[in-house]
Amino acid sequence: MNELHGAGVALVTPFNAEGSIDFEALAQLIELQINEGMNYLVSLGTTGEVATLSKEERKRIWDFTAKQVNGRIPLVAGIGGNNTAEVVDQILEFDNSSYCAILSVSPYYSKPTQEGVYQHYKAVAEASKLPIILYNVPGRTGSNMTAETTIRLAEDFQNIVAIKEASANFAQFSAILRDKPQHFLLISGDDPATLPMMAMGAVGVISVVGNAYPAKVVSLTKYCAHHDYVSARKVHSELLEITDLCFVEGNPCGVKYILQQMGIGQDYVRLPLVPVGAKVQGAIDQEMERIR
Template sequence: MSSFLSQLQGTGVALVTPFSAQGFIDFAALANIIEHVISGGAEYVVTLGTTGETPTLDKFEKTDVVKFTFEKVNGRVPVVVGIGGNNTKDLLKDLQNYPLENATAILSASPYYSKPSQEGLYQHYKALAEASPKPILLYNVPGRTGRNLTAETTIRLAKEVSNIAGIKEASGDMGQCIQILRHAPKDFLVVSGDDALALPQIACGMKGVISVAANAYPRAFSDMVRFCLDNDFAKAKTINDTLVDAYNLMFEENNPAGVKAFMTEMGLLKNNLRLPLVPLSDGVYNKIKAFLATR
């Protein structure tokens, strides 16, 4: 697992899915975004994460996005594929049917809405890991799923299920993060899922971030993370201080509406989302334009 750990240290970018005005996937824009983040120095990309509005993509679109991402990345950086949801049986089929040959790992968000017990979460992830052709990264994001994957359950999975290789931890609970880092096996990858907390979480021992903000700011964010991993927190803080206001604006109303607004102003995509998500309100969008005017 040591080579796996080295592949997914640093900054992974949870890619947005750009849409045309008619609501179709804008593959030309997606190609540009992939180039933008790779040339910006990101260590890997994550396709079909929740930042990619995957709940609104059908299975044919998801397959097309995965294949397209592999084609455009062309082996230059690792690709992690998001396969998560609240129907374990369907996810087991997806793990067998999606084109995963070129994937480095699977990122799987905890079941949403159902609010299973900790034992239910354990059995869900155990079933996925046993069926998966690739290592599984847990994704704990209770603000979206409605249920926290506790440190105890995370450590149990890390120790007892061999194909579970790491976690994207986005609870925002620093105490929980510290417990995971303290008790998980040494070869268990722990990365942040909170852009604004990345610096202190890496200081506590995390090995990187799966980032939203790096869609817009791959160079600055990746440099910040690399400085953190090199224990040069003074330089990391200097960069992070320039990004803090951007983090706040990106998440003021909704993700990915916030980062898509930034990327629209940067010419990377058109400001289109799929219902139930809508573009930012004019008030927040104008704050972003004012912020960018000062850069």
């Protein structure tokens, strides 16, 4: 899965004022990513507010994204949830002809046991014709997928090829890298952790801040891949504050405001999210000016 090396971005879903999907802004965003060298795109990861989208809207976004990209860079589809049967049905119905993998978040809210997590992904792997990227993000799901469960899945299912790790647990990252099958990839799921994770052996990042600063995220992963950590630290440090501001009032609220200031769509989000407030807007404006 060389397609998953380097910089990937979890695309936001732009909306119009009345709540409909802003496909013009989505096209602008996709072109920005491709023009600035992003290695691959994730369509409808959790950053894409997928939980607020209908089945029909998800299909339209996947189809539109595939048509806009037109084979120029690899595409990953986000298909996950805490209803295993529904996730399996979505995978079976998904038109995978333009996509190279599926990113599937660990079940949220339910707080399943490790055996429950394993059985969930077993069902997902058996249903999918595409490779699967596991996604562990305990701060959002309410439960952690342990290194032991990750390795068990990687060993038992050849089409489980990677994990997007956002647990902030470096002992867990180390255990995965130590025990994983050779084919299995560790990917950063947290922008500020990309540099240290790649220094340990991760192959790249699926980024949020990359929506707005794709060239910088791409350069960070390239520096890390070439073990140029002096240059990597400069980019890492430059993006730290703006990345924090992307999340301080909910994701993707912050990065949508940044994109609005760049002339790509508006900062509309769907409830229960709301746009960032004036204080955060001011802080973002200052950081954007500094980064320029």
